[in-house]
Amino acid sequence: MDNIQPTTDPVRPKAPLRSWFDVRGRSLSTLAFALNRLTAIGLTIYLFLHLAVLSLLLRGPEGWDQFVALAKNPAFLLLDVVLLFGVVYHMANGIRVALVGMGVAHTRQKSLFYVLVGIALVAFVVGAVLIFVE
Amino acid sequence: MQSSMSRRSLEEMATRRDRSGSLWLVQAFSGLLLVLILGAHMIAHHFIVEGGLRDYQQVLDYVANPFVFIIEIVFVITATAHALLGARAIVLDLRPSAATMRVVNWVLVAVGAVAIGYGLWLAVALQRAAGA
Numbered sequence: 693m694d695n696i697q698p699t700t701d702p703v704r705p706k707a708p709l710r711s712w713f714d715v716r717g718r719s720l721s722t723l724a725f726a727l728n729r730l731t732a733i734g735l736t737i738y739l740f741l742h743l744a745v746l747s748l749l750l751r752g753p754e755g756w757d758q759f760v761a762l763a764k765n766p767a768f769l770l771l772d773v774v775l776l777f778g779v780v781y782h783m784a785n786g787i788r789v790a791l792v793g794m795g796v797a798h799t800r801q802k803s804l805f806y807v808l809v810g811i812a813l814v815a816f817v818v819g820a821v822l823i824f825v826e
Numbered sequence: 827m828q829s830s831m832s833r834r835s836l837e838e839m840a841t842r843r844d845r846s847g848s849l850w851l852v853q854a855f856s857g858l859l860l861v862l863i864l865g866a867h868m869i870a871h872h873f874i875v876e877g878g879l880r881d882y883q884q885v886l887d888y889v890a891n892p893f894v895f896i897i898e899i900v901f902v903i904t905a906t907a908h909a910l911l912g913a914r915a916i917v918l919d920l921r922p923s924a925a926t927m928r929v930v931n932w933v934l935v936a937v938g939a940v941a942i943g944y945g946l947w948l949a950v951a952l953q954r955a956a957g958a
Contacts, residue, residue, distance in 0.1 A: 732912045751871075790854035790855075823878065826877065
C-alpha cells in the first residue's frame with residue numbers, strides 16, 4: 693500500500709490531464725502515450741460494463757438472447773468498431789511500451805511504433821469489415 | 827540523527843521505486859498475456875461465431891469445456907489487474923498527495939476484489955447451469 697511514487701518530478705507537466713488533449717507541437721511518442729491513456733480509460737470502463745452485461749446470462753435465454761438481438765443493431769456495431777480500434781491500438785502500443793521498457797529495441801522505438809500500429813490498423817480494418825459483414 | 831533519518835528516507839524511496847518497478851513488470855506481463863487471451867477471446871466469441879455473438883445455449887456449451895472455463899477465469903483476473911494497475915498509473919500522473927494515493931490504492935484493491943469475485947462467481951454459476 694505504501695509504494696507511492698514521488699509527485700514532484702520536474703519533467704511531468706503541471707496539468708497532466710489537460711496536456712493529454714493538447715496536441716500542439718507534440719512529438720509522436722507523446723501523442724502515442726496520450727492515445728494509449730485515452731484508450732486505456734475507455735477499455736477499463738468497457739471491461740466493467742461487459743462484466744455487468746454478462747449477468748444477463750443468469751436470467752436465462754430470454755434475458756441473454758434479447759441482448760444479443762439488440763447488439764446486432766447497426767448503432768451497436770458502430771460502437772463495436774470503436775471498441776475494436778481501442779483494443780488493437782492499445783495492444784500494439786502496449787507491446788511497444790513493454791518491449792522498450794524491458795530494454796528491447798529501445799533505440800528503434802519509432803520504427804517499432806510504425807510496424808506495430810501498422811499491423812494493428814490492418815487488423816482493425818479486417819475486424820471492422822467482419823463486424824459489419826457477419 | 828539527521829544523517830540517519832536521511833539515509834532511512836533514501837532507503838524507503840529506493841524500496842518504493844523497487845515496488846513501483848515490480849508493479850510496472852506485472853502491468854507489462856499481464857498486458858502481454860492479455861494480447862494472447864484477449865485475442866483468442868475476441869476470435870472465439872465474435873469472429874468465428876455466426877452472427878458475431880453466441881446465443882444462450884452456445885455460451886453454456888462453450889463454458890462447459892473445462893479448458894475454456896480456466897482460460898476465462900485467468901482472463902478476468904488478468905484483465906482486472908491490468909486495468910486497475912493502469913488506472914493507478916493514470917491517477918499517479920495527476921500528481922495526487924500521498925494521502926490521496928493511499929485511499930486510491932485501497933479503492934482500487936476493493937474494486938479489483940469485487941470484480942474478480944463477481945467474475946469467478948458468474949463463471950461457476952454458468953458452468954453449473956451448463957451441467958444442469
